[in-house]
Structures are given as C-alpha cells and as structure tokens.
Amino acid sequence: MSENLSSQLGKYLPPPVLALVKIGGKDASELGQQLYLVGGVVRDLFLGRANFDFDLVVEGDAISLARRFANDSQAKLTVHSRFGTAKLDYPGFSLDLATARSETYSQPGALPTVNPGSIKDDLIRRDFSINAMALHLNPQRFSELIDLYHGKDDLERRLIRILHPKSFIDDATRILRAIRYEQRLGFKLDAETEKLLRRDVAMLDTISGDRIRHELELILKEDEPERTLRRAEELGVLSRLHPSLKGNGRLSKIFAKARQSDIHGSILSIYLCLLVYNLNDKAIAEFISRLNFPKNSAQAMRHALQLKRHIHSLANPKLKHSDIYQLLHSYSTPAVQANALASQSPIASQHLNLYLRKLRYVKPLLNGEDLKRMGIHAGPKIGEILNALQKAKLNGKARTRKDEEKLVNHLR
Numbered sequence: 104m105s106e107n108l109s110s111q112l113g114k115y116l117p118p119p120v121l122a123l124v125k126i127g128g129k130d131a132s133e134l135g136q137q138l139y140l141v142g143g144v145v146r147d148l149f150l151g152r153a154n155f156d157f158d159l160v161v162e163g164d165a166i167s168l169a170r171r172f173a174n175d176s177q178a179k180l181t182v183h184s185r186f187g188t189a190k191l192d193y194p195g196f197s198l199d200l201a202t203a204r205s206e207t208y209s210q211p212g213a214l215p216t217v218n219p220g221s222i223k224d225d226l227i228r229r230d231f232s233i234n235a236m237a238l239h240l241n242p243q244r245f246s247e248l249i250d251l252y253h254g255k256d257d258l259e260r261r262l263i264r265i266l267h268p269k270s271f272i273d274d275a276t277r278i279l280r281a282i283r284y285e286q287r288l289g290f291k292l293d294a295e296t297e298k299l300l301r302r303d304v305a306m307l308d309t310i311s312g313d314r315i316r317h318e319l320e321l322i323l324k325e326d327e328p329e330r331t332l333r334r335a336e337e338l339g340v341l342s343r344l345h346p347s348l349k350g351n352g353r354l355s356k357i358f359a360k361a362r363q364s365d366i367h368g369s370i371l372s373i374y375l376c377l378l379v380y381n382l383n384d385k386a387i388a389e390f391i392s393r394l395n396f397p398k399n400s401a402q403a404m405r406h407a408l409q410l411k412r413h414i415h416s417l418a419n420p421k422l423k424h425s426d427i428y429q430l431l432h433s434y435s436t437p438a439v440q441a442n443a444l445a446s447q448s449p450i451a452s453q454h455l456n457l458y459l460r461k462l463r464y465v466k467p468l469l470n471g472e473d474l475k476r477m478g479i480h481a482g483p484k485i486g487e488i489l490n491a492l493q494k495a496k497l498n499g500k501a502r503t504r505k506d507e508e509k510l511v512n513h514l515r
C-alpha cells in the first residue's frame with residue numbers, strides 16, 4: 104500500500120511540490136513533530152484530479168516548523184500566530200500549514216472552540232470521509248495513509264458520507280458542501296447521510312448569512328452549478344435558503360447558455376441574477392437580507408428584476424440605437440446579461456445583446472475639454488452637447504471628428 108501511494112504521490116504531485124513536502128517531512132522529524140498532507144488534496148490524489156490547495160497539518164507546532172521549513176526551502180513565509188497557521192509561498196503555488204486541532208461545538212451553527220490536538224482529532228472534525236484522509240510526510244513513514252473513517256473505500260464506492268450522526272447539526276454548511284461534492288464528483292450521498300441531511304435541513308437556519316453566501320458562491324464556482332442547485336431543490340435545501348428559489352430545468356438550460364456565450368465580467372453575478380429571476384420584489388429583498396449580499400450583487404439582482412419588468416419596451420423592432428442605450432444604461436451589466444439570456448422575446452434579446460456587444464461602449468470622440476476649447480462655456484450646456492453627440496454617434500449620424508464638430512456648431 105505504502106509503495107503504491109508513494110508512486111501516487113510522485114505521479115500526481117507536481118515534482119517541485121513533492122520535493123518540498125519531503126523537505127518539510129525531514130524538518131518535522133528533526134523537531135520531533137509529525138507532518139501530514141490532508142483533506143481535499145489527498146482525495147484528489149486518489150481520484151487523479153488536479154488540486155493546487157496543498158494543506159499540511161502538523162502534530163506539534165505549525166509555526167516553529169514553518170519557520171525552519173521556509174528557511175530550508177527559500178519560501179516567503181506568512182505567519183498567523185493567533186490561528187497557529189502559516190503559509191509558505193513559492194513561485195506559482197503555496198503550502199498551507201496548520202497545527203492539528205480538536206474542535207467542540209458549543210451550539211449548532213456557532214463556530215467551534217478550537218484546541219491543539221492529534222491528527223486523529225484533526226480528522227474527526229472534518230466534513231466527509233473522503234475529505235478526512237491524511238498522508239504522512241515524515242521520512243520514516245513517508246506516504247503512509249491515515250484513513251480512520253474509510254475514506255478510501257468511500258472513494259471507491261463513490262459515496263459522500265459524514266463522520267457521525269450529529270455532523271449536520273454541528274455545522275449545517277456541510278449540507279451544502281455534501282451536495283456540491285456529490286454533484287462535482289458524480290458520487291451519491293450515502294443512504295444514512297442522505298437521511299440525516301433530510302432530517303437536519305432546518306439546521307441551515309442556524310448558519311449566518313455570510314457563511315451561507317460563501318457556500319452558495321462555492322457552488323456557483325463549480326463547472327456546472329445547476330446540477331448542485333437542482334439536487335439542492337430536490338432535497339429541500341434550496342427552499343430552506345428562500346421558499347421561492349427553484350433549481351428547475353429552464354434555469355439549468357440558461358446557466359449552460361450563460362457559459363457558452365462570451366461573457367465579459369463575472370459569470371457569478373449573472374448566475375445570481377438568473378437564480379432570482381422568477382422571484383418577486385419581496386422575495387428578492389428577503390433573500391438579499393438572509394444571505395447578507397454586498398451592495399453590488401444586491402443591486403444586480405434587483406436590477407435584473409426591474410429590467411425584466413420593462414422588457415416589453417425592448418421588444419419593439421422600431422427602436423433606434425439611442426433608444427436602446429437610453430433604456431439600458433442605468434442597469435448594472437450582469438442584470439442586462441441575465442435578461443439577454445432569459446428573455447423570451449427574440450427582439451428584446453437581440454437589442455440587449457446589441458447593447459452589450461456594442462452600444463454600451465459608444466462614446467463621442469470629442470470630450471468636455473474639446474468643447475471648452477471650441478468656446479463652449481463650462482456648465483450644463485457641455486453635458487447636453489455631449490449627450491447629443493453620443494446619441495448622434497449611436498444612430499450613425501456622426502462618424503468622424505469633423506461630423507461631431509459640425510454638430511457642436513449647430514447646437515451651440
């Protein structure tokens with residue numbers, strides 16, 4: 104087994120990382136400490152999936168080891184003494200070191216009380232068996248697998264399994280994490296885990312808005328977030344975040360369409376707008392407040408709904424380019440993008456896409472300074488003329504600088 108894993112490590116860890124963890128293991132031995140590679144990277148090593156989150160756990164003191172390790176491997180070192188963690192930065196990647204910890208939960212949903220502990224303590228506090236494996240890095244035991252909860256078997260059986268029946272009660276963010284891994288990896292929830300998840304769905308109410316939002320963002324960063332959303336709906340998880348949320352078929356088609364269209368900017372904000380596309384004002388306000396969304400995303404979601412309501416005015420084939428600009432320029436971009444994807448009117452979609460691809464970038468060649476130089480006095484007149492220039496340019500009535508100057512002279 105050990106030899107097998109050693110070659111696995113050699114095969115899937117990039118060579119510089121392999122060389123480094125060996126240095127770390129040697130340093131740990133010299134300090135009488137034990138060093139392990141843990142969590143997601145071990146899981147992905149067995150699955151042959153790339154993972155550049157190198158999490159290391161130290162039985163002992165991560166900070167003293169990190170100092171020596173950084174020194175022996177020419178790393179840039181950042182220490183967080185309060186958390187007993189350290190980061191070693193190398194060109195292109197980094198290693199995270201943490202002191203092994205034991206955790207207790209004083210009440211559901213609260214952050215746990217943390218104390219230094221053994222690797223065993225550190226693994227039992229983790230979310231799922233497949234995330235609770237460790238590989239020893241000290242030279243005498245290099246690549247030995249610590250797998251107290253049969254994570255390796257669960258990887259082979261393709262199961263997501265919690266470590267104890269109170270797991271979702273201790274930390275209900277695991278409900279969202281379970282579904283995310285299940286869908287990412289094409290696994291199934293273990294039957295008992297699914298039963299407990301369904302039983303404990305209401306525990307999501309004990310989690311702060313910020314933590315729920317963070318998990319939702321992690322879902323939206325997956326390759327195909329709509330899979331997780333659909334499953335979350337099926338399990339009654341989505342409606343726990345807000346009763347009006349749906350992860351249904353039309354939504355999933357639009358998510359896929361969003362990825363295929365060439366989007367400038369954040370696809371995350373577009374997904375959010377699509378997620379709330381069928382909600383009403385009250386529901387959106389509640390959802391924004393529950394997840395404590397920052398201003399930008401909150402505004403994008405509200406705008407998506409406002410624009411949806413005015414979409415009929417964009418379905419008029421006679422609109423001039425300047426009319427389209429006028430109708431759209433005050434909405435945040437993701438709201439316009441979401442409507443371009445979701446609108447059922449082909450003409451409206453065409454106009455929305457024209458705005459996104461072209462019209463929103465149209466600016467006159469002359470600016471305020473040019474107008475002053477032409478003898479226009481500073482004041483509201485400048486703004487009026489600039490608007491008129493932009494309108495003319497949008498409608499193809501002013502192509503060159505000369506055209507614009509002519510128009511200025513006509514308007515002054």
Ligand code: ATP
Pocket residue numbers: 141142143144154156158228229230231234235274276277
């Ligand atoms: P990903 O590929 O999504 O980054 P990961 O396994 O690296 O997966 P992280 O969110 O980076 O996940 O967390 C690192 C490790 O910390 C996990 O593998 C898991 O062992 C543990 N962990 C993270 N969140 C929780 C939680 N809510 N409860 C228990 N353990 C957790």
Ligand code: MG
Pocket residue numbers: 143156
């Ligand atoms: Mg990770």
